[in-house]
């Protein structure tokens with residue numbers, strides 16, 4: 084089965100296993116023992132894949148405690164974290180317990196944060212069930228919850244013991260959520276040196292119809308390997324890891340302006356297009372880069388323009404809110420070329436004049 088080794092500097096390396104039926108490897112990833120397994124999932128995913136995960140855990144001979152919460156970003160809060168933590172105590176899960184996060188990025192962020200904080204840290208295994216989770220959220224050790232003031236404002240770095248990505252789970256994923264994952268895969272190619280052939284292969288796979296699951300493992304593995312390479316060098320985002328935020332400064336602002344109606348991945352796709360325009364306007368890259376990004380998004384059927392009725396000035400204002408809680412101006416990860424993040428005087432992120440951002444947003448209506 085395709086395996087990607089994630090080896091963050093100074094941390095235990097761990098494996099990401101990705102293939103059809105990978106949940107069969109869940110017991111091995113968790114390991115035998117006496118401590119209970121807290122199986123964290125949202126209600127939707129538990130209904131679809133919970134029994135399969137539970138059966139896959141039987142060979143560990145551990146007691147399995149399902150911890151279920153309502154699905155959606157609105158659940159990624161301190162309140163859910165507290166409820167799940169209280170449930171662990173009530174179920175008598177000790178320091179020898181293991182947390183399993185079965186679901187999308189909301190679930191793995193929450194489950195990982197519960198694991199990071201429970202009894203000052205217990206091990207956890209990520210079992211991502213969305214494409215976005217497999218190529219991005221479940222890997223890299225960032226865990227946490229949202230605050231009313233902004234996304235992911237409370238959290239911890241806590242890498243999983245293993246990531247088990249069963250691409251069979253993608254069979255029940257809606258088209259829009261597949262698009263969301265593909266947007267992050269485009270981001271990885273833009274950051275990690277993808278050539279025209281890689282973008283074309285991604286588009287062919289996306290258009291391949293029911294057979295797409297057969298090749299999904301290879302595409303997921305290739306994409307996540309790009310993230311793993313960045314995380315290996317800079318596990319705590321002291322510097323270069325910030326390049327993975329490409330498209331996200333504008334993307335997060337679009338999510339906020341839409342009242343979180345616009346799904347994360349689609350917001351990121353638009354963010355990639357807008358930020359490519361910013362990169363050109365800031366003189367960091369030639370105009371062909373913005374053209375190439377727009378073409379890649381179009382070939383994949385991903386959006387590149389602001390949703391109707393969204394005012395550029397409102398998006399600009401929301402980029403500032405992104406960093407308000409952290410006391411700073413918005414900073415942008417930008418490209419020097421396709422596959423080449425731009426390094427500026429202050430490192431891998433850039434302070435861009437408001438007028439440049441506004442012009443790029445206007446041009447993206």
Ligand SMILES: NC(=O)c1ccc[n+]([C@@H]2O[C@H](COP(=O)([O-])OP(=O)(O)OC[C@H]3O[C@@H](n4cnc5c(N)ncnc54)[C@H](O)[C@@H]3O)[C@@H](O)[C@H]2O)c1
Pocket residue numbers: 125127128131154155156159186187188189190192212213215216219220221222223224225226234235252253254255256257260263347
């Ligand atoms: N930690 C990180 O490095 C990182 C990176 C990227 C994104 N994230 C976070 O990930 C979250 C977004 O992830 P997401 O899009 O996976 O969201 P999600 O976990 O909310 O899942 C989206 C929806 O899909 C449903 N779902 C999940 N798997 C399914 C399946 N196999 N079949 C049918 N339905 C399924 C869920 O119930 C939910 O309704 C955001 O909170 C984001 O901040 C974290």
Ligand SMILES: [Zn+2]
Pocket residue numbers: 219267331347351
């Ligand atoms: Zn993202």
